[in-house]
Amino acid sequence: MLTIYHLNNKIAVITGGTSGIGKATVEKLVTFGTTVVLLARDIQKAESVKREILKTFPNGKVDIFAGDLKDLGSIKSAAEEIKFRYPQIDILINNAGGVFSKFEKTMDGFEVGFQVNHLAHFLLTQILLDNLLKSNDARVVNLSSEAHRIGKFRVGNLNAEKKFSTWMQYGAIKLMNILFTKALANKYGEKGLQSFAVHPGVVKSGFGANNGGFLKYFNKMPFLITPEQGAETSVYLATQSKEKLSNGGYYKRCQISYSSLESQDLVAQDQLWEISMKLIKSYL
Known part of the structure; x- marks a missing residue:
C-alpha cells in the first residue's frame, strides 16, 4: 500500500493531461487535494476533462492553460502565465x-518528435524552474520509455535531419x-529539486494513433495495460515522501530501475543540456 504524503495546497503542472496516462494522472492527483494545472493544446477537450472530474470530485481544483508542444x-506564453x-x-x-x-518539421524548424517529446518540455521546465525551487519539496517527472535502450545520443543528429x-x-x-x-x-539537487524518469509500461493510451500502418493499430494489441495502470x-x-525516492532515478512499476549505460553518461547529459539551452535561447 502506498504512503501518500500531504498533497493539499500542492500545485502540479502537467502536459498531455486530456487523455491516456496524463488524464489518469490528473484524476488521481485531484483526489489527493492537489491543484492540477493542465497545459493543453485542445482547450475544449481540457474543459470536458475538467467537467468530468468535477462531477466526481466537486471540490477538485483544475486550472487550464493553452499551449501546443509543436509551437x-x-x-x-503559457509557461509565463x-x-x-x-x-x-x-x-x-x-x-x-x-x-x-515520418520526418516532419514543426513551425519552429525542429523535427516534430524531438520538439514534442524533449525540447518543448525542456523550455517549459526552464521557465518554471524558479517557481519550482521555491517549493520545499519540488519534483519533476519526465515520461520516458524502455525504448530508450535502443536510442543513441548523436550530437550531430538530434533533429534527425x-x-x-x-x-x-x-x-x-x-x-x-x-x-x-x-x-x-x-x-539542482542541492537546491532541493528532485527529478525522475518514468517508464509507464506499454499502455493503451492512443499512442501512435496519429500515424498510419502498424502504429495506427498499436492500441488494439492485447498485451496493453490501462491508462490507470500506466499512471x-x-x-x-508525485506522492511519496522524498526520503523514499532516488533523485535522478529511472522508475518503472513504482520501483527504481536501471537505465542504459548511455543514459548515465555525464558528458552526454551536459551536452544535451547545453545544446537544448542554445536552441531555446530566443524563447527565454
Whole structure:
C-alpha cells in the first residue's frame, strides 16, 4: 500500500493531461487535494476533462492553460502565465509525447518528435524552474520509455535531419528524457529539486494513433495495460515522501530501475543540456 504524503495546497503542472496516462494522472492527483494545472493544446477537450472530474470530485481544483508542444511560442506564453499565476509550483509532470512515422518539421524548424517529446518540455521546465525551487519539496517527472535502450545520443543528429528512422528517433528522444532528468538532479539537487524518469509500461493510451500502418493499430494489441495502470508510477513519484525516492532515478512499476549505460553518461547529459539551452535561447 502506498504512503501518500500531504498533497493539499500542492500545485502540479502537467502536459498531455486530456487523455491516456496524463488524464489518469490528473484524476488521481485531484483526489489527493492537489491543484492540477493542465497545459493543453485542445482547450475544449481540457474543459470536458475538467467537467468530468468535477462531477466526481466537486471540490477538485483544475486550472487550464493553452499551449501546443509543436509551437514553442505558445509554450513560452503559457509557461509565463502559469509562472505569474502560481509563484510556487511543487510538481511538474512532463507527460505528453508521441511517436511519428515520418520526418516532419514543426513551425519552429525542429523535427516534430524531438520538439514534442524533449525540447518543448525542456523550455517549459526552464521557465518554471524558479517557481519550482521555491517549493520545499519540488519534483519533476519526465515520461520516458524502455525504448530508450535502443536510442543513441548523436550530437550531430538530434533533429534527425541526417538520418531518420521512426523507432531509432523515438528511442533517442526517450534517452534524452533520461539524460535531461539526470542533468536536472545533478544541477539542482542541492537546491532541493528532485527529478525522475518514468517508464509507464506499454499502455493503451492512443499512442501512435496519429500515424498510419502498424502504429495506427498499436492500441488494439492485447498485451496493453490501462491508462490507470500506466499512471501509477507517475503518481507514486508525485506522492511519496522524498526520503523514499532516488533523485535522478529511472522508475518503472513504482520501483527504481536501471537505465542504459548511455543514459548515465555525464558528458552526454551536459551536452544535451547545453545544446537544448542554445536552441531555446530566443524563447527565454
